[in-house]
Amino acid sequence: MVDRKMDILIALKEAGKEPISGEEIGEKLGISRTMVWKYIKILEEDGYVIGSSPGSGYVLISAPDKLYPSEISIGLDTDIIGKDIHYFESVDSTNDMAKKMGFKAEEGTVVIAEMQESGRGRKGDRWVSPKGGIWLSVILKPGILPVHAPRLTLMAGVAVARVIRQFGVDASIKWPNDVVIDGKKVCGILTEMDAEVDHIGFVVIGIGINANVSVDELPEELRGGCTSLSSINGENINRAAFVQDLLRSLEAEYLRFKLEGFSTILKDWISLSDTIGRQVEVITPQKIIAGKATGVTAEGALIVETSEGMQEVMAGRCIYK
Amino acid sequence: MVDRKMDILIALKEAGKEPISGEEIGEKLGISRTMVWKYIKILEEDGYVIGSSPGSGYVLISAPDKLYPSEISIGLDTDIIGKDIHYFESVDSTNDMAKKMGFKAEEGTVVIAEMQESGRGRKGDRWVSPKGGIWLSVILKPGILPVHAPRLTLMAGVAVARVIRQFGVDASIKWPNDVVIDGKKVCGILTEMDAEVDHIGFVVIGIGINANVSVDELPEELRGGCTSLSSINGENINRAAFVQDLLRSLEAEYLRFKLEGFSTILKDWISLSDTIGRQVEVITPQKIIAGKATGVTAEGALIVETSEGMQEVMAGRCIYK
Numbered sequence: 001m002v003d004r005k006m007d008i009l010i011a012l013k014e015a016g017k018e019p020i021s022g023e024e025i026g027e028k029l030g031i032s033r034t035m036v037w038k039y040i041k042i043l044e045e046d047g048y049v050i051g052s053s054p055g056s057g058y059v060l061i062s063a064p065d066k067l068y069p070s071e072i073s074i075g076l077d078t079d080i081i082g083k084d085i086h087y088f089e090s091v092d093s094t095n096d097m098a099k100k101m102g103f104k105a106e107e108g109t110v111v112i113a114e115m116q117e118s119g120r121g122r123k124g125d126r127w128v129s130p131k132g133g134i135w136l137s138v139i140l141k142p143g144i145l146p147v148h149a150p151r152l153t154l155m156a157g158v159a160v161a162r163v164i165r166q167f168g169v170d171a172s173i174k175w176p177n178d179v180v181i182d183g184k185k186v187c188g189i190l191t192e193m194d195a196e197v198d199h200i201g202f203v204v205i206g207i208g209i210n211a212n213v214s215v216d217e218l219p220e221e222l223r224g225g226c227t228s229l230s231s232i233n234g235e236n237i238n239r240a241a242f243v244q245d246l247l248r249s250l251e252a253e254y255l256r257f258k259l260e261g262f263s264t265i266l267k268d269w270i271s272l273s274d275t276i277g278r279q280v281e282v283i284t285p286q287k288i289i290a291g292k293a294t295g296v297t298a299e300g301a302l303i304v305e306t307s308e309g310m311q312e313v314m315a316g317r318c319i320y321k
Numbered sequence: 322m323v324d325r326k327m328d329i330l331i332a333l334k335e336a337g338k339e340p341i342s343g344e345e346i347g348e349k350l351g352i353s354r355t356m357v358w359k360y361i362k363i364l365e366e367d368g369y370v371i372g373s374s375p376g377s378g379y380v381l382i383s384a385p386d387k388l389y390p391s392e393i394s395i396g397l398d399t400d401i402i403g404k405d406i407h408y409f410e411s412v413d414s415t416n417d418m419a420k421k422m423g424f425k426a427e428e429g430t431v432v433i434a435e436m437q438e439s440g441r442g443r444k445g446d447r448w449v450s451p452k453g454g455i456w457l458s459v460i461l462k463p464g465i466l467p468v469h470a471p472r473l474t475l476m477a478g479v480a481v482a483r484v485i486r487q488f489g490v491d492a493s494i495k496w497p498n499d500v501v502i503d504g505k506k507v508c509g510i511l512t513e514m515d516a517e518v519d520h521i522g523f524v525v526i527g528i529g530i531n532a533n534v535s536v537d538e539l540p541e542e543l544r545g546g547c548t549s550l551s552s553i554n555g556e557n558i559n560r561a562a563f564v565q566d567l568l569r570s571l572e573a574e575y576l577r578f579k580l581e582g583f584s585t586i587l588k589d590w591i592s593l594s595d596t597i598g599r600q601v602e603v604i605t606p607q608k609i610i611a612g613k614a615t616g617v618t619a620e621g622a623l624i625v626e627t628s629e630g631m632q633e634v635m636a637g638r639c640i641y642k
Binding site: 099122123145146147149150152153176190191192193194195196197198199201300314315 | 420443444466467468470471473474497511512513514515516517518519520522621635636
């Protein structure tokens with residue numbers, strides 16, 4: 001698909017601080033100068049600030065703080081994840097949107113939104129998703145059995161924790177699906193699947209990151225347990241660049257998952273986790289399992305050393321004691 | 322929701338062969354005689370044949386051979402399955418339609434269609450679904466782990482085999498998801514789920530039955546392996562009555578599944594199956610497992626005694642040798 005707007009943006013970005021004339025851009029793309037001018041206006045409407053002077057040409061002065069596909073795609077060197085990006089200013093839930101697209105979408109398709117009206121955490125829990133955060137879902141078609149789907153949640157946890165660490169912040173993974181900084185939640189991961197009983201059609205990995213979110217914006221009951229990248233960093237981060245790094249990190253882990261198998265990812269998960277070795281209480285619908293977390297199984301279950309022996313917990317809310 | 326058409330149909334059915342006047346029906350339902358007449362016309366458009374004579378009233382002479390919700394609901398005494406029935410003359414796939422409704426639908430909601438344009442078997446295989454068949458999907462919210470979802474396929478197999486046996490035909494279950502008569506497929510079951518990794522949102526059980534289908538209508542390559550209820554019976558069956566029995570049977574097995582657990586269902590599955598005890602070849606994407614089928618695990622895997630020992634096969638196409 002020809003995306004003129006994106007092509008013109010690429011030309012402006014390549015030109016950098018040097019003005020580039022409408023004529024030159026037009027020649028490059030095989031369109032008229034007037035057409036170039038029309039697209040420049042559209043880019044300005046999108047929030048790009050573009051300098052222009054009659055004699056010299058156009059200069060990209062600044063990009064808007066938006067997670068536009070163009071901002072993420074240009075310079076993204078992945079082969080699978082993020083080749084197709086669907087952007088929404090606002091959406092009910094990126095996971096729901098991705099699930100609607102799932103069957104027809106190419107593997108690696110990303111749905112991203114500036115905000116979610118009804119963001120969801122596990123088991124339908126509300127997930128507050130204001131502007132400034134990173135709310136995205138990735139569609140994967142991993143060809144694994146449904147029983148192995150939890151591995152993808154662990155894989156995504158490794159990818160997110162790694163990219164935050166690259167960013168210079170000491171993030172850890174809290175079983176089963178949170179990434180935390182100093183014990184406070186900065187990211188939640190929600191893996192959902194559309195599956196036959198022995199065959200996954202597609203998996204949607206939802207990743208919600210409190211990026212440029214003020215903790216004060218969150219509902220009072222969440223403030224104590226949450227943090228954000230901007231509050232740790234002292235100022236807003238470049239979300240588009242962060243998303244690029246995140247998609248690269250996800251692709252690296254996913255390729256490792258496919259080529260080397262899950263065991264190396266599990267090892268990394270354990271070394272990135274702050275759950276293992278802790279006294280925990282895991283609250284399940286049936287009971288509370290209390291003891292020392294000693295490991296995670298290949299199926300994603302937490303191994304807890306209780307007073308009654310070792311127990312494996314597949315699902316539950318984990319509290320550190 | 323007030324469904325006047327259904328109410329009038331009920332009044333006609335209750336009256337049986339005795340004519341009932343428009344005035345009497347109108348009084349019963351609190352509507353005018355003219356309104357009754359209008360609904361009678363709508364019923365006639367739907368294919369109901371209704372006798373009427375000025376002095377005496379209306380008599381229901383025959384119902385159309387359609388799986389209208391009214392034909393299924395009236396007299397259906399289930400508590401969960403079939404309380405809400407969505408009918409389509411034609412649909413891409415009842416499973417796809419049910420999956421779209423899944424989250425908001427009540428448990429037990431049924432989607433039924435006279436024909437499917439793109440009926441699906443396992444792993445996206447085509448499932449030919451001409452008029453005269455029974456193509457329906459049931460939405461369940463069983464509160465079980467995704468790993469236990471295969472149990473619902475086995476449960477549905479038991480329910481279908483039972484209802485065909487009630488009908489007087491010796492049906493058996495062929496692992497994993499077919500119901501056969503004399504080794505020929507009469508029904509396929511496709512269970513799909515929308516799930517988090519440790520929590521099923523909903524399950525859709527698709528049941529396709531060659532009811533009043535001439536085997537000659539099927540593509541040539543399927544004719545040898547398929548049969549239909551009408552060809553066994555020698556004449557068309559009453560599909561609406563059969564669907565009522567099927568929904569009752571599903572409800573009975575589902576309640577047993579919930580109240581007594583899976584083990585009694587598994588026992589019945591094994592006694593209704595014609596796979597156990599046979600020499601089989603199970604074709605999986607990785608390999609062919611050949612040997613004697615000796616049982617099924619609680620997770621739905623076929624146990625095969627091969628020359629290299631016992632093997633459990635989770636998924637595959639099973640051929641009798």
